[in-house]
Structure formats: C-alpha cells, structure tokens
Amino acid sequence: MASRARPLRLPMGAALAAALLGAMTLGTVGAVAIHAGAAPIGPADWAALRFTLLQAFLSALISTALAIPVARALARRRFPGRGALITLMGAPFLLPVIVAILGLLAIFGRGGTLNQLLTTAGLPPISPYGLHGVLLAHVFLNLPLATRMILQGWQAIPAERFRLARSLALTPMAQFRHLEFPMLRATLPGAFLTIFTLCLASFATALILGGGPAATTVELAIYQALRFDFAPDRAATLALLQFALTTAALLAGWALIRDTGFGAGLGRPPELPAPKGWRRALDAAAITLAAAFLILPLAALVARGLPGLTNLPQGLIGATTRSLAIALASAALATAAALALALATARRAMGHRLFDAAATFPLAASSLVIGTGLFLMLRPFAAPSDLAIPVTIATNATLALPYSYRLLSPPARALLADYGRLTAALALTPAAKFRLVTLPQLARPLGFGAGITAALSMGDLGVITLFAGQTNATLPLYIHSLMGSYRMEQAAAASLLLLTLSFTLFALFDGIGRRHAPA
C-alpha cells in the first residue's frame, strides 16, 4: 500500500491554500487579539464550554450512528426516487439556521403537526426545547451530510470485492467484518469530526432550541463579547479555546483514520448484495424514517413560503443576484483549494498534517471573529462596504472548504493507493494524470463538495452583516431585515426562494459530479 518514497517537495498549491486558510482562521483571531491581551475565562464560560462539548459530542454521535443504516440501505436498495432522495440529502444542511428551525418547529414545535396529532390522540404534548431539542435540530441538519459521506464510502468499495465475498459464500456478518467495517473505519472518523466541530460553533440553534441560558455555547459568549461588550480580548481568548478543542478532535481523528486498502477495481458500479426478508424491511424502515424526517420540515417551509410569493419586495432581485455570484465564486475557490489540499495530504506530502489542520480549522471558526478580524485588518485600506462582496466570497469559501476537503480526502487516499503506481509506471504527465485519472475518479466528491459550498454560501449570514453598506445586501441579509420589520410572510417567501436556488445550485453541481463519476 505504501507509496514509494517521494522527494520532499512542498506542494505549492496546497501550501498557498493552507496559508490563506491559516490567515483567515488564526490570523483573524490574532488581529482581534492585538487590540488587547488575553482575558480571563470565568465560571460562566466553563459552563458554556461544558454544554458546547456535550451537545457537539452527542450531536455528532447520533448523526453518524443513525446515518450508518440509512447509508447502507441507500447503497444496496434501488427504488423510484432514490436519486432524488440522495440529492435532497443536501437540503437541510444548506438552510439559514432560523429558516431550518422554523421548518423543524412546524412539525416538532409546541404548535406543530406532531403535537396536534398527539393532542387529537389524547396524548400529552411534547416540547422540543431543551438539550433534546438542540440534538433534534443538529441531527436534522447533519444526518444528511453524514449519510452522504458514508454512502460515498460504500460506493467506493469495488464491485469485485462483493463478488468475491459472494463466491466465498461469506455470511453477512463476515462480509461486514471484511468489507464494510474497514470502510466505516476509514469514513466514520471524518464524518464524526466534521459534525462535532461544526456543532462546536453552533450559536442560534443551540440557544433557540436549548430553551434558556443553560444552553449557552462558547459561540454565544464570543458574539456577546464582540457585539455587546466590545471586548475583543475576550472574544479572541474564547475563539482560541474553540480552536484548541478542534485540535484535540483532530489529533483523535488522526489516531483513528485508516485507509480502506481494498485496492482498485474495474470501476464497475458496486454490486452490494440486497438481502431479502427482515433485512429488507429494516432497510425500508430506515429509508422511510430518514426521508420523512427530512422532507416533512422542508414541505412545511414550502407551504409557509407560497402565500407570500405574489408580494415580494423589489430589492430582492439585486440581493438574489449578488448571492448567486457569491455562491459561484466561493464554490470555485473552495473546491480548487480543497482538491489541492486533499491530494497533498493523501500523498503525505511535506506538511500534510498542517494541511489537514488548516482544512479543518474553519469549521470551528466563528464567522463573527473572522469578520471582525478582517474588518480590523482591511479597514485602513478601503471602505468596508467596498469590500463586502470580496470579503464575503473569501469567508464563505473558507467556511465551506472543510466539507469539500473531508469528502475528497478518503477517495483521494484510495486513488493514490489504487492508481498511484499505475500512473507512475505509465509516466503520465501531471496534466494527463489530472485529466484522465484524478478528475474522473474524484468527480463525485468534487461535485458534491462544490454543491455544498455553493449552497452554503447562498445561505450564509455571517460577515456580510459587518461589511454591508446601503446597497449590497445578500439574500440572507435581506431575509433577516424582512423578519426584523414584521414582514414574516415576505420573509417566508424569500426563504423559499433561497431554499429553491440553493438547492438548484447544489443539485446542479452534485449532478455534474455524479454524471462524470466512473461508477
């Protein structure tokens, strides 16, 4: 498996990407910290830290655990609408937080459909507020992502291995041990790490569904420090604490991640055995439950948004155009950088550990800290509103890069293991190798990653709030201001527009990737 020793040469593209990411994450914290020294961390902060860790750990655990049966069922069953369901898996994740929460509450809220059914059935109502509510929302947002990451792992097991298993008459248990477990071993730590780190930086979801100040996360303390107290020293200290947690999670991940080592196949579509009987019923249940959990809240959002569609304000067109441009630019930037980093890390090139860290840190970065840091760094050179669009593109690309990277990383390692020697033996030029081997083999994760980045950038309401002037609002900012002026119906309609556009962008990229994939 081990590739031959390579000359120690720093991969320039990856190094540049890592340096930029470092500047956007740790660099911005530095710019904020320079305003003052370190601030002490108080008892309330420790309480917030405990809650942050607890909810992030449980959210990641539940999301990945539930994703395994769903991904397995999706990998081995064929049914009408399967492709659409897999595409839909991107949707919850790319919604602006408050919109996703409103959709979720339409079903699980105190006034939601579920409680109406319970009341009709004479059962006591349930309240979604508390730690369980936070977990509900985080699983809603992240289960689809985890499913897609694990599904990709299943699809990457060469068809020949399953044939071999069949001719050896392996029991399902033995097949799991020899084929599926090694794949999960390679995929799960990355998926867990991504969701854990992402939930570390949760703020509005945790607060709104947490039900009170007991559900305070570190991110809220950062927000308070920057927006209410203007205590940059405190914000910087807390942001560093968040990065320290990420580093710890990364170290654990490095200890756990293994390559699958299946070797290359002929690139035929995987032929997972689809056992009958109770296993079939179990798969059907997993798919139905997951689909209902995702689709019902989304359907509620569509229903909320429809009435306002006839009455949309004028400024929406400009905001939508700006958001689309930002989304496309961020997707291009983040995907290129993620590919460079994933290939360099897979090759175990010089500095690969640093690249891995640089590509993970943005998950734990607070967009408010990034925004404030950039503001302080760039303010002397230009007016903030002139920088709004480029800064938003750079920040969105940074924040979304870890997803692309995590999706690209396992297949990039497999690619090198499977085709590394062949391409070396054929003495392909780097350009030919890239065109003939790398791009087609990685088309699926590349498309999925670009789709996620584009959609996330569409929905992000981060730094733009710090930089926007009178005329450069993005669609999420526009929705935010509609909601801030009682215009909830218009906001719901604009959210539906955002959801549709984000999803279209996502499906477009994801579709391109899947069409060009060999399997």
Added chain:
Amino acid sequence: MKPSILALGLATVATAATAQDKPILTVLTYDSFTAEWGPGPAVEMAFEATCACDLQFVAAGDGAALLARIQMEGAASDADIVLGLDTNLTAAATATGLFAPHGQTWANTLPVPFEDPNFVPFDWGWFAFVHDKAKLPEPPKSFEDLAASDVKILIQDPRSSTPGLGLLMWVKAAYGDRAAEIWAALADNIVTVTPGWSEAYGLFLEGEADMVLSYTTSPAYHLIAEEDDTKAAAPFTEGHYMQVEVAGKLAATDQPELANAFLAFIGSEAFQSVIPTTNWMYPAVTPAVGLPAGFETLIQPETSLLLSPDEAATIRDAALSEWQAALAR
C-alpha cells in the same frame, strides 16, 4: 487614440468633480432603518431636498452592532452620524469619547423628561408582551400575575439583543432587589430565549407561545399593514419600560455643519411623520397632524419606566448574572 483617451480621462475627472460638489453625509444605522420599506428612503429624499448634499446610509446590523462598529473604526470612521443606539448603550457610547455634543434645542414629546448632551431621541416605544386576543382573551396583568399563570412566553437574550436587555431593565426597574425572585418565578413560563427580536417574534407568529416580548406598537403593524386586529399588547400594572432610540454626531466628522443640520432635521415634521408606519415606533416629536389612524387603538401605559443611561450601565452586569442564575436550571 491619444486625444480620445485624454478626453475620456478629463471626462472622468469632471464627473468625479461634479459628484464631489455635493458634500456627502454618512449616517451609520441599523439595517431595517435603511430597508426599502423602512424610514431610510423617505428620510433621505426629504433631507436631500433641503441640504444640497448626498445623504448616504451605511447599515450595520442592530443597535449593539452599531456601537461595536464605531469602536472598531474609532476616529477613522467615515460616518458622521450614528443613528439607532438606545439608552442602554449610550453610557458606553459616551465613554468612548467619540461623540460630540449635539447642541440641539428642539423639544421632544417623550412621556418622560429626556435630555442628553450627546444624543437626540428620534423615536421611542414601550416594551410589552404581545398576544393573540382570540387565543388568550385574558392576558396576565403583571409580571407576578404572569409568573403565577401557565401562560407561555418567548423572550430575547439580554446578551445578544437590545429588547432582551430592555426586559432585564424592565424587571429591575419595577422590582429592584426582588428581580431575581421574579425571574425564578418566570422560569417555567419561558418557552425559550432567542438571540434576537425577529426569531422570537417569528416563533410567536408560528404559535410556539402565548406571548412574546415586543412593543406596545407591534399590534399597529398588524392592524395597519395587514388589516389584522387580533394582536394586542397586555398592559402591566408595574408600568412599562421604555426604549428610546437616539442619534449622535461623531466628534471626528468632516461635515460638522451638515451633521448639525441632520440632527435638527430629526426633530422636524418631515422626519418624524415617517417613523410610525415605517419603524413602527412612536415619533420623538408627535407630528402636528397627530399619529396615523390605528395608533389610537394601542394601550397607553400609565407608568413609564426608564433608567438613566448611567444607572442602566451600572446595574447591567449584576442584573445579567441574576438573570442567568435564575434561569440556568
């Protein structure tokens, strides 16, 4: 080629010069003020008709974000006026030393005396719990009444939102040392605490709670803009805490004359008459023609509570800890 490039260059310089003929007044404010449905467009048009200048708004989040922005920019700020702070933030704003005395003499019509050397009020409102009359015909009459009932409420976090901070001050102003006790009694009525006003109000409209912390003027929006008279604010016997929104001039402004003219314009009919149905607050000076039809249906609290900016700043941290301790079960 050469002459045409030269001509083009001259034309550019000429255009730039024409644009520069009009001095620019930059007003930093919150985003819903500048929205196309907010007061911004009408205010801009009316002021530009009097000033031979170009009024530009720069939007920066909410009231608290404005103060943070000014602190980040310091004396290098391009802004001349900051519009949208409230009295819970003015002590901190004054302490930055970035604001200059306003020198205005126009009289406001607030229900309590309001004077500040650096800030003029542009609108104000009473905080109140808003409910749906059909769903909750008999709303609680006080905080104690509310705490004793099983009515569910939505509030905002005082650590991230100005209405949330207003509620904190309301309970403190009404109950003083008993505030912690009141919060502990209210704990089981609170469905959840949201980061900002819009999340809480959105959840309320979705039916997640019986009441939401907002303003006595909120029902006016539903009545006037949506012809929906089902929403009402519940009068509380303790009195209602006020939010006074203010504007101030930055000491480092490069347009001091224009800035003064704008502060004077804030007190004028042209500015004030726009406020009620765009910002959905009470104007700082009641217009000669009175308030728009529909405002007479709103509750009129008998007692207005308002802590001075210094008091508010002094008690804030202790009140916050009290709130956190009472609610973090």
